[in-house]
Amino acid sequence: MSQHNHSKRSLSIEVEKLLNEQIVLEGKSSASYLSMASWCETEGYANASNFLYAHSDEERGHMLKIFSYINEAGGHALQPEITNIKHKFSSLREVFEDVLEHEIHVTKSIHEIVDHCLSNKDFSTFSYLQWFVTEQREEESLARRILEIFDIIGEDGVGLWTIDQEIGKISAAQAAAAGAEA
Numbered sequence: 495m496s497q498h499n500h501s502k503r504s505l506s507i508e509v510e511k512l513l514n515e516q517i518v519l520e521g522k523s524s525a526s527y528l529s530m531a532s533w534c535e536t537e538g539y540a541n542a543s544n545f546l547y548a549h550s551d552e553e554r555g556h557m558l559k560i561f562s563y564i565n566e567a568g569g570h571a572l573q574p575e576i577t578n579i580k581h582k583f584s585s586l587r588e589v590f591e592d593v594l595e596h597e598i599h600v601t602k603s604i605h606e607i608v609d610h611c612l613s614n615k616d617f618s619t620f621s622y623l624q625w626f627v628t629e630q631r632e633e634e635s636l637a638r639r640i641l642e643i644f645d646i647i648g649e650d651g652v653g654l655w656t657i658d659q660e661i662g663k664i665s666a667a668q669a670a671a672a673g674a675e676a
Contacts (some may be wrong), residue, residue, distance in 0.1 A: 503568025509619055510569035512607045513560055515638040519600055520557035522549045524606055525576045526596060530589045532581075539654075541662030546589075548665065563622055579659070586654060587644050594637035601630040640664065 505513075531546035561571040583589050604626045611620040643660050647653050 498643050502545075503566065504618065505511055505567035505569040506614070506616065509569075509607075509611060509614075510564055511617055512610060513564050513619075514572050514574075516603060516607060517557050517560050517564075517571060518576075520553050520560065521574040521576050522579070523596060523600060524557060525579050526552035526592070527553060529579050529581050530583070530592070533583050534586065534589065537586070539658045539661075541658045541665060542586060542589070545661050545665040546593075548669075549593075556629070567618070571599070585649075586657065587641070588647065590637060590640045590644070594634065594641060597630065597633045601634060604630055636664070636668075 508648050527550035528548045531543045533548060534546060536541075536544035557574075564571040580592070583592070604623060608620060608623050609629060610625065611617075640661060643657055647660070649657070
């Protein structure tokens with residue numbers, strides 16, 4: 495077994511710890527959205543399900559992005575143990591309320607790491623994390639928009655079906671935008 499050579503790292507032990515904690519949050523996001531997608535699929539919300547499957551993949555991508563950064567900076571990224579994932583929901587609205595709550599939590603965590611990096615003059619990690627700051631603003635805005643759709647359309651009659659259709663349109667627009675960026 496080789497000993498990890500700390501002289502060849504640019505990442506502080508403390509920032510490595512904070513980023514590994516963020517990996518846990520991103521992994522939990524991925525697992526939570528996967529569980530939500532499965533619930534939506536079994537309840538007949540095909541568009542919401544597809545939206546959440548895609549977001550589960552996206553969150554896993556965020557986790558892997560942090561993995562790479564830690565390891566490239568001389569640290570050691572750790573695979574998180576993911577537990578306590580919610581599997582049952584009382585409504586489609588509850589699913590998206592949970593999404594917003596979770597995204598706000600992730601945003602706060604990113605901001606704490608950014609603040610720590612700036613305070614400790616870790617400008618490389620501070621700069622790296624700006625992508626996540628922007629991404630979190632987009633994630634929160636998207637979750638808020640979906641919840642607004644519940645309020646605008648209402649859940650009675652064909653409301654839930656219509657909401658699912660609107661989520662499908664949002665998902666298609668995101669996919670198109672992602673394709674344009676690639």
